[in-house]
Amino acid sequence: MSAFSLSDLEKIVTERARSGDASSWTAKLYQSGMERAAKKLGEEAVETVIAAVKGDDGALVSESADLLYHWLVVLAVAGIPMTDVMAELERRTSQSGIAEKASRNNEV
Numbered sequence: 001m002s003a004f005s006l007s008d009l010e011k012i013v014t015e016r017a018r019s020g021d022a023s024s025w026t027a028k029l030y031q032s033g034m035e036r037a038a039k040k041l042g043e044e045a046v047e048t049v050i051a052a053v054k055g056d057d058g059a060l061v062s063e064s065a066d067l068l069y070h071w072l073v074v075l076a077v078a079g080i081p082m083t084d085v086m087a088e089l090e091r092r093t094s095q096s097g098i099a100e101k102a103s104r105n106n107e108v
């Protein structure tokens with residue numbers, strides 16, 4: 001399994017977004033603003049859905065990668081760190097008591 005994480009990609013996206021490098025897709029998209037970045041995210045979401053419905057596993061992996069990358073660009077444009085999203089997911093997990101159950105199961 002790959003050790004590469006969304007957190008690693010977030011660091012790359014943030015660094016490239018602020019680089020102003022003319023050869024960087026991330027920098028170009030970041031500079032074009034939220035409307036364009038969100039549109040790309042929507043396109044990648046639709047392409048991911050199409051791959052899933054077709055049962056095309058290769059395309060689903062590739063489109064999912066595009067989706068997650070463009071999601072991180074949208075968060076960067078909004079100035080929201082991914083940890084805010086993770087904190088919200090964690091809050092929901094603790095609300096449902098799943099985390100406690102999983103940790104109790106691990107103790108057995």
Ligand SMILES: N=c1c2ncn([C@@H]3O[C@H](COP(=O)(O)OP(=O)(O)OP(=O)(O)O)[C@@H](O)[C@H]3O)c2ncn1[C@@H]1O[C@H](COP(=O)(O)O)[C@@H](O)[C@H]1O
Nearest residue numbers: 009012013016017023024025026027040043065066069070
């Ligand atoms: N993960 C990605 C990634 N996924 C997709 N893309 C780019 O997203 C762009 C849009 O993808 P599309 O499939 O929609 O291509 P397209 O149809 O030609 O685009 P449009 O005509 O619709 O604008 C392409 O240019 C892809 O290269 C990405 N660009 C960058 N990254 C990551 O960001 C890092 C920095 O990249 P740069 O910012 O380019 O230096 C890279 O090392 C990667 O880790």
